[in-house]
Amino acid sequence: MTITRDTYSRLTALLVDDHAIQRQQLRWHLAQLGIDRIDQAGTAQEALNQITRRSYDLVLCDYNLDTNARGIVSNGQQLLEHIRTLGVMGPNTIFVMVSGNNNYKDIAATVEQKPDAYLVKPITTKALEERLQRLIERQMALSAITSRQRAGDHNGAVAAAGQVMAAHPEYTLPAMQMKGGSQLELAAFDDALVTFEQAIAISAKLDWAQYGKARALKGLRRTDDARLVLKELVARNSLYTSAYEMLAAMAEEEGNDAEAMAVLQRSIDELPSPRRSRALADAAYRAGDVTTARRHYETVMKATKGTFVARGSDVLMLAQSAVDLGDHKEALKLVQDNMKMLGQDAAMEGVAFSLQAQAYSATGDMASAKQAAASAKTRAFSPTTSLNTMLMAKGLLAVGDSSGLDVLKEVVKGDHENAKMLNFARKVLKDTGNEAQTDAIVDAVASTVRTTIEESQKLRRSGDFMQAKHMVDRALTEMPHNTGVLIEAAQVYLLALARQERKDSQMVGAVSGFLDKLEELLPGSDRVTAQRAYFRRVLSSAKP
Template identity: 25%
Template sequence: MSDYAALSVLLVDPNQSVRANLRNLLSQAGISSIDDAVSAGTAIRQINKKSYDVVLCEYDLGSTAGDSGQDGQQLLEDLRRHKLISPWTIFIMLTSEGVYSKVIGAAELTPTDYVLKPFTVDALLQRIRKAIDRRDLFMRAYQMIELGNLHKAIAECVAGEEKQPRYAADFARLRAELLAQLGELAEAEQIYQVILMTRPIAWAHLGLARCQFGQQKYLEAQQTLEALLEQNPRYMAAYDLLARTHEALGQQEAAKKILEDAVSISPHVVGRLRHLGEVAYETGDVGVAEKAFKQVVAKAKYSEFRDPEDHVRLVKTLVKKGDANQASGVVRDMERSLRSGPNVEVCRAIAAGLVQEMSGNLSGAATELTNAVNAVPGSRGLSTGLKIGLVHSCLSIKLDQQASDLMLNLMNDTESGVSMDEAVEVFEKAGRHDLAQGMGEQIKIQVDELIAHAAELRSHGDLRAAVDTLNAGLRKAPGNMALLPAATSAILKQLDDLGWEAPLAEQALFLLERMRRLEPDHPSLETLQAQYQHTQRKYGISAVA
């Protein structure tokens, strides 16, 4: 019994007598560090204050708790997706046999284990012991992941596969997931293929499809996922990826149908409902979008992670539907029920601006949208899609300067993923060629400044910094024909002066090929190609065929 004494445990159950019984069972095993939570919300607040070795959670969190609305599965998803529990935290779901049979197939994020009620202290401790033994075997890999050393974690997985054949598939799975995180998708795909040669495991099929999707092999991913769902029609994560695969293939209606099928099987996952709402909105199915976004807002009300963007999505849908009363009601709900903060202020102002514009009050809309633009710099974590939507809203009521300023900030934000070309395209698609030209002029100024700064670094002998500076520019403007030759030249200079580095040489070849594709008659192309070949010969590198 003393083996358990060092464990810290969180009990999550709305029923006080059940928590008391669980506490008594655990105390019999020598566990004294035990805390209680009556709901998902209180559990999250407890976990934010303290880490636990084990979470014992009732699946049905009931309707007696003050922030009811989430079940144990939704709590687990919040904890994992927001990284509130470490990879080695043991999460055991306590549930009845009837509920277990309904949720086990549909759960996308599974707990460490399920324990069916009623159970004895010995049965519960046996499950905990089994989970601890497994955790101990994976601990070195988990610790490397926590430190951000994924390559070392992969090495630990390789060692685990050799030393612990019983868990070889689990170590291989973690290794493949880590490789995928590092972008080594072809290697990860091969691991899943090897696993599937021995037995048809559902998660391996899903991992394979994710790798195929990441490599833009969309038709292969579609085939893998359809075969998986034929064998496992309740494997919910496969529906989500299949919908995204259809979207990547331009098949929006098919994506919507897949998501509707998934929601009919597992109707409570907020992320899937949100995705369905977005796809339905894009396809013009306002009815489905409205229903989905209403459910998102309602279900998120009981989560510690309410996203004010959900209210904006619902307001946009209601505005598109022409329902001003309901749209105004959603804005009032935001003001009443969401905690104040920069993100909430941006979203509230956008939603209010949409309602004002719909009502014909363009002056009121301009005021609200200007407030939203002004609040964006103080916000954190707002989606790029929401900000681009704000740009379009500004354009629709002639707030040209605000739209341009916001798009310029988006373009210069490394986290946004918006390239310079995409920034110009937003204005072109909106029919505002004048603003697109203005954005192009701003981009030219920025590119000229960046090239001048890199040239200064290069003149001072800081070749690596010059290359880094130009590479940062290329990430924002991959097709810019001023940056491309400057970056290629800087890389070739570094290779010539500081020595041959294969990855850098490959990048130089890649940039030369991009230049050749975009502007085959570019005056620098022949000179840069000759410079590359000269450096190859200098270091005795075989020419690439």
């Protein structure tokens, strides 16, 4: 492939550096190559805003970024990890880290979220051109795969990966990585396992291949094998954070909260970050270890206040932890001090008022508590299984507002299979003096949902798809956010569609809607991934 000046002229670039002179120098180097469509960002927050609004071909980011008024430094590695976690940067974007410290190469060689390249200052136009040429050639060679992945055509991406490996053997490994990723998306776990093992046969030190193998094994329900692969991965590369997160999730699924928290703590010890501290705080809170949760929420707040990764939910969870531990004045101060940020989102503002209602009620100031609860009720909230909705219910019940019971009932309807959430609902009822309502609000509702799903399963297994469809349609009217009902509805509709030579367009649209909602409610669920793969197969069998 020949990279010409015309190739460079078509590129869009973003320069991220807190020093204007450094940005101007980088801009000059890019201009020498023919790149003139260039935006600039002086802080990590500005960069995040730019990347969220526009797609760039190239991002040149300084490693050492801004220091805020509290002396907290944001660096380029944190920005890279954050934007990739959010999924706001395009798959074809080339991210190059610029550092004045040659030691950054040690970090770049081991962290999971690697930049595409790094350059050590001082930079010359020639050095920049040599690096960009190789990266653009790679991008062009893999574009047949990335374009299909971006369009959601994972079958096409798998086929394209085979073609790329044949035409460009020098890009075999990145093509295999993308192929394995698409096979996981298709729930073709056996095929994905083969792909990742082929990559490992080329080089056993490929962290992404080991992690992909673990994901495939988990999809095949070979949990013990997946756990062994992950443990070997973090033993070799202690900075591969996704491996810790997967190990922790598996431990929580098995009810081993202590193991989940220990794994997350190790990830923090190896590579501290607000995101990892937040994950541990959330796990501790779900497990009922409020003291540990509060300590780590405090760590997150201290590290993120005034930075681009600050979240209102951290304030809310820290305040709730303070309420639970009896530190009501601290909870009120936290909410009041951060009300400007919380007020930017109606749901968060509602939870903030709910927390105030809990705190005022505990201190005996019922007039203020009722006023806060009334304000909470005017704010929007979603009847999902989020902790925020639980906190809303708790605030209402704290002032004797029985509508909090209806909120809890909706939460249970949202996910009757979530044992931790059901236990939290029981705790809310106990803490607010409503323990006598546990059977009616939690146990009976969960039992009703289970019975509905079981009856639908019996009907579809007997081949009575239309009756099963009527049953799940009624259930969805009552509980549109329940993941179990949505999964059953998708299964009923899929089996009915599979029997049709010409597919009913309304049913196709309904299944697509079910799966979209499930992917939002259950990100990364193997069951949902498998249903999506079956949906594609059903549609591909349709007669024109």
